Amino acid sequence: MHGMFWGAAAFDQELPAAFDTSAVTDMSYMFNGAVAFNQPIPAAFNTVNVEYMGSMFNGAAAFNQELSAAFNTSNVNEMANMFNGAAAFNQPLPATFDTSVVTDMDGMFWGATAFNQPLSTFDTSAVWDMDNMFHDAVAFNQNLCHFGDNFDQYSYVTNMFVGSGCAYKGTPTNAAGPWCAVETCSSPTPPPVPSKHPFTDNTELRAAIQEYLGQDCPSGDDCQARSTYGGAVSPPWFHPSSIAASVPLTSLFAMQIGEWDVSSVDDFSRLFVDDSDDPIDGADSFNEPINWDTGSATSMLYMFYGASAFNQDLSAFDTSKVENMDNMFLLATAFNQDLSAFDTSAVTSMVLMFGGASAFNQDLSDFDTAKVENLAGMFNHASAFNQPLTTFDTSAVTHMAYMFHNATAFNQDLSDFDTAKVEDMSGMFYGAAAFNQQLPETFDTSVVTDMAAMFHSASAFNQPLPAAFDTSKVVD
Known part of the structure; x- marks a missing residue:
């Protein structure tokens, strides 16, 4: 695939899911000069056999996509100019970005003006050329003391x-540096790279997220400089006393949040809010990949509530055991990602699931709602949402109150809705200004007791009510 899209300046198309690269050995210059390209790298993009990545994204000025775990560089020996001129790129490099056999990093991030990610896992033991590696990487300012371990072998x-953003831009003269963010490294080797940290419960995970996002250090707590261990934002500290002794934060904060081992956690509720359900500091700007193993999860209640900037791919999430998705994306105003991989077959409640998720407008035809009993407010104030719901099985649903409240774009056929068990339809289409669909003859309201404000401010609605619109039990 050497030079495959070299100079394809207009190309910006999604690579097919079957783009299998597992046998490829050469990807050098693959997207060189593909200035418009900015598409997700599919899971089939397996680089385990690739040896050459020199200039792979050279000049791919728009590219800023996550590199998945399949992006394995364990056999790569050539990375010269790999991200040279990739001006938008600023993604954490995955744990599989193995540089242990790389010999040439000349100009690797030259002109990658947005890039500023930790490189604590970089193994430079085989590298001899680092000439211009961060030349004009104006945002980059990371601690590279561990590069000093192999100083004697570097030829260039x-x-x-x-021209970088490094606090110390001078050429390293010995193992002590200067190494970008540090003028003189007292010990070239930082703390060892940890294995993925295992969490056991919701309490530990929530406390760690608060520390990671950078709460103010309370007076009297044992606060320590997090700059030693990595981390996302200022202030750079954490205090171990707030988390169970089994959680070694010195290991935990040496990795990005998306690398944490949460495979034993069953409760993912309220991750970005405090005990009063107020968003924690830093929640409103959080937008990092979190490709966690959620196979044990049974609850995602309020999971992203407060994370108003979050808009990351969740296709790796295993939701097969999740029973409660109430308020999962409540007020996640930036979120608009494909959820077709979500297994909702065990979910019984989706109350306000997309409430206030004003950007969300994705196909939900793969959602299994056969066990869902409560859809109240599911699309409340989801002002962009306008997708077909023809596959929604609502046969077990008893509550649809405010389901489409102020879903101002929604105007879809509901002829497949089974409402035979629904008791509450209050405010169901309140403020659904675009909705003007004929309700099917099967729109059974025989057990409904509350229709208050059902079509309040549904300004476009002008359809005959079906014969099955039975109001005999309605009291409001």
Whole structure:
């Protein structure tokens, strides 16, 4: 695939799911000069046999996509100019980004003006050329003290930090540096890279997220400088006393949040809010990949409530055991990702699931709602949502109150809705200004007791009510 899209300046198309690269050995210059390309890298993009990645994204100025765990570089020996001129790229490099056999990193991030990610896992033991590696990487300012471990073998480090955002831009003269963010490294080797940390419960996970996002350090707590261990934002500290002794934060904060081992956690509720359900500091700007193993999860109640900037791919989430998705994306105003991989077959409640998720407008035809009993407010204030719901099985649903309240774009056929068990339809189409669909003859309201404000401010609605619209039990 050497030079496959070289100079394809207009190309910006999604790579098919079957784009299997598992046998490819050469990807050098693959997207060189593909200035418009910015598409997700599919799971089939397996690089385990690739040896050459020199100039792979050279000049791919728009590219800023996550590199998945399948992006395995354990056999790559050539990374010169790999992200040279990739001006938008600023993604954490996955744990599989193995540089242990790389010999050439010349100009690797030259002109990657947005890039500023930790490189604590970089193994430079085989590298001899780092010339211009961060040249004009104006945002980059990371601690690279561990690069000093192999200083004697580097043949070229000239202009390594010229024009970068490094606090110390001078050419390293010995193992002690300077190494970008640190002028003199007292010990070139940072704490060892940890294995993925195992969490056991919701309490531990919530406390760790608060520390990771950077709560103010309470007076009297044992606060320590997190700059030693990595982390996302200021202030750089954590205090171990807030989390169970089984959680070694010195290991935990040496990795990005998306690398945490949460496979034993069954409760993912309220991750970005405090005990009063107020968003924690930093929640409103959080937008990092979290490709967690959620196979044990049974609850995702309020999971992303408060994370108003969050808009990351969740296709790796295992939701097969989840029973409660109430308020999962409540007020997640930026979120608009494909959820077709979500297994909702065990879910019984989706109250306000997309409440206030004003950007969300994705196909939900793969949602299994056969066990769902409560859809109250599911699309409340989801002002962009306008997708077919013809596959929604609502045969077990008893509550649809405010389901489409202020879903101002929604105007879809509901002829497949089974409402035979629904008791509450109050405010169901309140403020659904675009809705003007004929309700099917099977729209059974025989057990409904509350229709208050059902069509309040549904300004476009002008359809005859079906014969099955039975109001004999309605009291409001």
